[in-house]
Amino acid sequence: MLSEPPTLESAAGPHTIIDGKEVVNFASANYLGLIGHEKINDSCIGSLEKYGVGSCGPRGFYGTIDVHLDCEARISKFLGTPDSILYSYGISTIFSVIPAFCKKGDIIVVDEGVHWAVQNGLYLSRSTIVYFKHNDMSSLKSTLEKVTRGNRRAEKIRRYIVVEAIYQNSGQIAPLDEIIRLKEKYLFRVVLDESHSFGVLGSSGRGLAEHYGVPVEKIDIITAGMGNALATDGGFCTGSVRVVDHQRLSSSGYVFSASLPPYLASAAIAAVDYLEENPALLSKLKRNIALLWNELSELPSLILASNPLSPIVFLKLKRSTGSTKGDMKLLDEIVDRVLKEDLVFIVTTKRSTLDKCRLPVGLRIFVSAGHTESDLLKASNSLRRVTALVLSELA
């Protein structure tokens, strides 16, 4: 990964300009196509003129602006939870929430495919961490069984299960009904990260709980980054009043950091309002994902490795070269040629050396409700052509 990423010269919508040429953009997690939307831009402009850009202080010291409180109320109302709390950056949400609730001596059972921010939160919490196989419910059951068997001090130890709704490392969706059943049997609390499923899953975009028909009160802590479907930045955490109040004093990313810029909070409010009024966006997104899946399911050398409902479409090499480095080189070559020759912008998985996740690397395509059918066909045709070329050159 020695090359520089391409520089955009316009907004990161479904079509963007790279190097002066118009390109179909599948690299932004802009699931509802809200980037460049007029209503959101207008509310931002109003906010910028009234409040300026930054909030110049942490939440405790005059950094709480009324739009923050309005945004928190709006999100709680939308999701149907008692209260919520706003964070100023997407990934800082989960790695501040976990250490606020999990201390030394607690037990956390977590999926092995969670992303780096969750891993960092787990490390900072100093609790006992047990991994279970990626998205495998039988492995989760046996792990929970092992951990709680014969544990007499269970009354005092807090126990948590941490999962993501849509895993950004693989595009799998966590089966929430199964998890809730297991949690109630073994008495664990569930921390659910809905960064990529908020505004995507469920008939009105309320996330994984709505998708599975589980009442949202059964999930103890829901966190999400707003940098995906809502096209702004920042993150939030919702749950019961006790959960949210506890974070206002003991969550380090909330207390020791400047608050979210007010214009981003008003963009979030505008985005949630728009989503609530137009649930048709979700059906368009689902149609787009289904179309792309159809087109890409018969590629000769790549297989689809994500869930058919996930807006992150994940493609793996059918025959790996044997090493992650070799795979990455091949995938980088594919992505470069797809961009240069066919003007379609997709990306590979990027792993940091600090990341402990061992899931296979692949290509990621972020589908948006703003893509048209011709965009999706263009992408699939281009992929078909380029993979055939690149892999035949190898053989």
Added chain:
Amino acid sequence: MVRLPYFTALTTLFSYGLLFAFGQMRDLFRKILDLPKSKKVQGYAPICLGLEDFYTRRLYLRAQDCFGRPIASAPDSWIDVVDRYSNDNNKTLHRTSNITKCLNLGSYNYLGFAAADEYCTPRVIESLKQYSPGTCSVRVDGGTTKLHTELEELAARFVGKPAAILFGMGYVTNSAIIPALIGKGGLIISDSLNHNSIVNGARGSGATVRVFQHNTPSHLEEVLREQIAEGQPRTHRPWKKIIVILEGIYSMEGELCKLPEIMAVCKKYKAYTYLDEAHSIGAIGKTGRGVCELLGVDPADVDIMMGTFTKSFGSCGGYIAASKEIIQYLKHTCPAHLYGTSMSPPAVQQVISAIKVILGEDGSNRGAQKLAQIRDNSNFFRSELHKMGFEVLGDEDSPVMPIMLYNPAKIPAFSRECLKQNVAVVTVAFPATPLLLARARICISASHSREDLMKGLEVLSKVGDLVGIKYFPVESENSHAEAKLKKLE
């Protein structure tokens, strides 16, 4: 450096003891009253057991209305504080629609870029229309726009280093960079009063962490010698890397770090230095280039310089400036760069415009005016407070000045009385400061005019008399101030 009068220490300890005793009594009553309805939560361990949140429940909640006050305007020199009321003795607070216009002595608005600015805001709105408020993507995927590359070059040029890298949030900058720079087998020596983000980053890296006494180069030397001689724990092999982490201005003390002496010690023992200029970049120094310029240290000597854009530039986000090789390495390994959403384009444009104003590249001398204004304001305010007899901390030229309160009852009293007189101040207590050393922290801005400062001083003096915090009356103050000046010379 803080002088704690003996009598004040005794009374403060007595107050805390009294509050603790009352808190325990209330807890006892709560336990007795709750006994019939116990065992209602079905086998889940409570989120906070026993004494874990005692401080929150019994001490903090009494003064909760002094913290987290919402405002309904830009955090400029005058703000609209929203009034709140409580029906259950401060446990929950509700907003009203009344607002009080107050003088803002609490926000980090050092150069006055917080509100709409005549040069910056039109450009920010234009970039919003062009690039929209978010990029929904990480920097390495599709989140790098032309604005980001422009700001990286500009930030590197401003600070005086060859290259820079941007991040969306200042807190994440520290906690995700330090693990990428050093790992197991390395040694981090950090100042005892470093910010929570640095502590989190140091813990998350897996390296051994040692602390040296705040701003004491001799103790740093002692710790370095001891650690180098001992080597890694258990194996006693030499350390793979040693990094010394310090801050430019310590936000709870208002002090500048003793950079030249510490740099000399680090050079002698070949340790790397990491300077966190969150509060000092843009606010001090003749051209706003931070503590290096003020204290005459060459930026090339400091290995890694970190800063945030929240305070002096009125935006959000952070940066790291270092040599080209380090930045190249960070671009490929730092998790915040690979997994964190890229900075919002209008915020990037705000920083670009702010830096241009400071450097004078916008064609006017507003930048130089702002820098001179904040320096004059800080020095004037601090000397006046000294004359009035308050115990004020901080060095010359630093825009942060904590006023010592000590006693826990004076914290909400000071805050509420000032609010009644339309001045908004920030009060800080345990755990952000040591238990006995609670304080009120004043942050001066370049947008405060002389009249604003005079009003602020008047109110502070009145409230100070009312609450009783003028611990050091005028005559001894004068001689102490002279002695301090002599030391600086």
